[in-house]
Amino acid sequence: MTVSKRVAKSGAVTLPRQLRQETGILPGVPVDIEADEDGVHIRKHVPTCHFCGTVDDVKTVCGIEICRGCAEKIREEFEE
Ligand SMILES: [Zn+2]
Known part of the structure; x- marks a missing residue:
């Protein structure tokens, strides 16, 4: 067309x-x-993780698209 x-x-x-x-x-x-x-x-x-580039299981948090794996890595940094 x-x-x-x-x-x-x-x-x-x-x-x-x-x-x-x-x-x-x-x-x-x-x-x-x-x-x-x-x-x-x-x-x-297509929502894409800002940190690793995956398109699987990506959500937008504070305006940034992030996958579950990267979100968990960030969370672990704050748990110490
Ligand atoms: Zn990621």
């Missing part, structure tokens, strides 16, 4: 309704935006 759009003054580009529904990129869904030689890519954000 290729759709041509113009970039608004604000820099915004509206995703066509059909594309939003197909991809599940709906209002409020966090996205990652990446640019490379092919252009700009928008993907649903």
